[in-house]
Amino acid sequence: MKSKNNNRKNNKTFEDNETIDYLIIGNSAAGLAAAESIRELDRAGEIIILTAENYLNYSKPMITYFLAGAVNLDMIHFKDEKFYTDNRLDIRLNTRVKSIDTNKMFLITDDGKRYEFRKLLIASGGRPIIPKIKVVGAGSFDFIDGTNYEKVGGIFTLTNLEDAIRVKNYIEKNDIKNISILGGGLIGLKAAEAFLEKGIDINIIELADRILATTFDREASGIIERKIKSAGSNIYRNNTIEEIYIESGKITGYKLKDGRKMECSLLIIAVGVNPDASFIESGSLDMVKGIIVDDHMRTSVKNIYAAGDVVEGPDMLSGGKRNIAIWPLAVRQGTAAGVNMAGRNKRYGGGFFMNSVELLGIPSISMGITNIGEEAEGIEVLRDFDADRNMYRKVIIKNNRIIGVILIGNIERAGIYSGLIRNEIDISSVKENISREDFGIIHLPTDYKKHLVVGEGIEV
Amino acid sequence: MKRIYIQEEYCIGCRLCEIYCQVKHSKSKKIIKAFKEEMVDILPRVLVEEIGYNSFAIQCRHCSDAPCVEACISGAMQKNKNTGVVTCNEDKCVGCWSCIMVCPYGVIKRDLSGKKIASKCDLCIDEEIPVCVQNCPNEALKFMDKDAKEKNLVGNKGG
Numbered sequence: 001m002k003s004k005n006n007n008r009k010n011n012k013t014f015e016d017n018e019t020i021d022y023l024i025i026g027n028s029a030a031g032l033a034a035a036e037s038i039r040e041l042d043r044a045g046e047i048i049i050l051t052a053e054n055y056l057n058y059s060k061p062m063i064t065y066f067l068a069g070a071v072n073l074d075m076i077h078f079k080d081e082k083f084y085t086d087n088r089l090d091i092r093l094n095t096r097v098k099s100i101d102t103n104k105m106f107l108i109t110d111d112g113k114r115y116e117f118r119k120l121l122i123a124s125g126g127r128p129i130i131p132k133i134k135v136v137g138a139g140s141f142d143f144i145d146g147t148n149y150e151k152v153g154g155i156f157t158l159t160n161l162e163d164a165i166r167v168k169n170y171i172e173k174n175d176i177k178n179i180s181i182l183g184g185g186l187i188g189l190k191a192a193e194a195f196l197e198k199g200i201d202i203n204i205i206e207l208a209d210r211i212l213a214t215t216f217d218r219e220a221s222g223i224i225e226r227k228i229k230s231a232g233s234n235i236y237r238n239n240t241i242e243e244i245y246i247e248s249g250k251i252t253g254y255k256l257k258d259g260r261k262m263e264c265s266l267l268i269i270a271v272g273v274n275p276d277a278s279f280i281e282s283g284s285l286d287m288v289k290g291i292i293v294d295d296h297m298r299t300s301v302k303n304i305y306a307a308g309d310v311v312e313g314p315d316m317l318s319g320g321k322r323n324i325a326i327w328p329l330a331v332r333q334g335t336a337a338g339v340n341m342a343g344r345n346k347r348y349g350g351g352f353f354m355n356s357v358e359l360l361g362i363p364s365i366s367m368g369i370t371n372i373g374e375e376a377e378g379i380e381v382l383r384d385f386d387a388d389r390n391m392y393r394k395v396i397i398k399n400n401r402i403i404g405v406i407l408i409g410n411i412e413r414a415g416i417y418s419g420l421i422r423n424e425i426d427i428s429s430v431k432e433n434i435s436r437e438d439f440g441i442i443h444l445p446t447d448y449k450k451h452l453v454v455g456e457g458i459e460v
Numbered sequence: 461m462k463r464i465y466i467q468e469e470y471c472i473g474c475r476l477c478e479i480y481c482q483v484k485h486s487k488s489k490k491i492i493k494a495f496k497e498e499m500v501d502i503l504p505r506v507l508v509e510e511i512g513y514n515s516f517a518i519q520c521r522h523c524s525d526a527p528c529v530e531a532c533i534s535g536a537m538q539k540n541k542n543t544g545v546v547t548c549n550e551d552k553c554v555g556c557w558s559c560i561m562v563c564p565y566g567v568i569k570r571d572l573s574g575k576k577i578a579s580k581c582d583l584c585i586d587e588e589i590p591v592c593v594q595n596c597p598n599e600a601l602k603f604m605d606k607d608a609k610e611k612n613l614v615g616n617k618g619g
Binding site: 059078356358415441453455 | 466507531533554560562565566568
């Protein structure tokens with residue numbers, strides 16, 4: 001699948017030690033958005049993209065769709081091969097970065113090659129968190145963690161396409177009757193849905209007292225939880241895996257924190273994702289968990305930029321810096337980074353968390369701050385909850401501005417809310433309409449309504 | 461590019477725009493047949509909002525920095541670099557509704573009639589003038605360049 005490239009320059013060897021104009025680590029949403037915007041402004045500069053993976057590109061959020069059989073490998077890419085040739089992008093697959101010298105501006109890859117660059121974008125995304133869990137029966141090791149979990153048959157993570165393909169193959173080759181999923185977050189639940197459609201028994205283990213605890217409130221979690229249970233899945237809340245049992249190199253079961261012993265032939269670990277910045281030497285760039293960037297996607301080192309799931313960037317709602325690992329912001333950050341790398345000026349106005357997910361036929365969208373105590377000062381909550389119809393609408397308001405929304409069941413026109421949050425619109429004059437089921441532009445404050453209706457199309 | 465501009469002062473809420481949009485996006489393209497046999501399956505891609513005498517029709521604004529294109533995880537939502545028209549490739553769309561989450565106009569709909577896909581205005585690319593504009597009896601929708609708009613629209617001041 002390697003990109004065909006007729007550009008003579010791309011055939012040069014690394015021994016040339018030529019300095020690359022634009023070097024991009026990462027071949028997904030942020031990296032490719034950056035490459036595209038660089039190319040729009042700089043027709044001549046050399047752009048090289050490094051990816052640790054073996055695929056031309058694919059949509060990470062769609063790997064659970066692949067698992068469910070809703071898309072195949074031909075449809076999972078979000079940019080086609082022509083995108084690389086049209087934009088003259090030199091893509092290097094299977095190329096993992098080992099270290100970066102931020103003073104001398106070069107990096108070294110796992111295969112020992114050296115890339116000198118004028119400008120660098122780090123858009124390396126995230127990597128799954130693997131908790132350390134005691135194992136019994138493995139022989140050579142007493143614990144699994146991020147370094148060795150792949151050595152056990154039947155234990156997987158689910159953050160990239162390779163993982164999804166491995167899970168799919170494992171299910172086809174082994175007689176899998178039940179699957180356990182550690183983590184009741186978005187990835188875990190989308191995976192559960194994919195397996196439920198295949199008629200496999202599912203156990204979901206969630207450390208918190210409810211699933212989707214970070215994106216939903218109690219009512220919203222409850223709706224999805226009931227639906228998942230009624231589809232045949234078990235949910236173990238306030239729980240985790242304490243011990244994993246292994247026989248002949250494969251997982252056979254585990255012990256829960258509450259003492260119960262469970263059978264298990266396939267375990268998906270989906271407890272979360274951290275920024276993938278393992279190749280960055282501590283102290284060389286300002287970091288927390290992710291790389292700190294300013295409102296132009298600049299890191300603390302000149303000519304090194306970062307974007308996407310690996311960064312801690314401006315958070316509109318708190319005013320501080322935060323890692324918000326979602327697709328739309330990765331694209332927006334990547335675009336801004338690319339423009340700035342090409343020497344123009346584009347400000348990234350910050351973002352806030354948002355997510356759209358449909359589980360077992362129930363669509364849901366959450367955005368902003370969704371789980372805040374109603375007693376907090378200046379906070380007002382409007383809600384419309386109909387548990388029987390699996391319908392829920394919650395709008396959280398702070399000082400007359402919307403800061404968070406949860407929609408379950410009816411997600412029509414959800415984006416009007418995100419516009420209100422982004423533009424910090426004072427909604428005090430129309431508060432009584434904000435949580436209507438038929439909420440629309442016509443209910444908005446006059447000036448903002450006018451801006452939308454007679455305006456030119458929004459500017460981001 | 462030419463865009464559809466809204467003159468809400470002229471909208472009488474007759475919803476002919478919605479009807480002609482539905483017919484245009486029907487299989488038969490014939491009004492009676494479309495309404496008798498396909499009605500349930502065809503969503504209008506222009507929405508009329510109405511409270512009392514106040515009404516307007518709105519459809520995709522084909523934004524220059526379109527948030528729906530940014531948010532699309534499948535690569536289905538694309539803005540044509542030459543025409544500026546934002547369209548959803550229905551073969552690629554997986555119905556994740558990210559576009560619905562970010563469109564500040566709320567003009568993208570869930571089409572559940574077949575495979576789940578996002579439904580939105582395609583600006584009737586094969587027509588000289590989009591059918592909603594052609595069939596508006598009161599010129600509440602106008603199709604024109606930005607320059608022409610400055611001269612020709614009433615609702616353009618103080619907005």
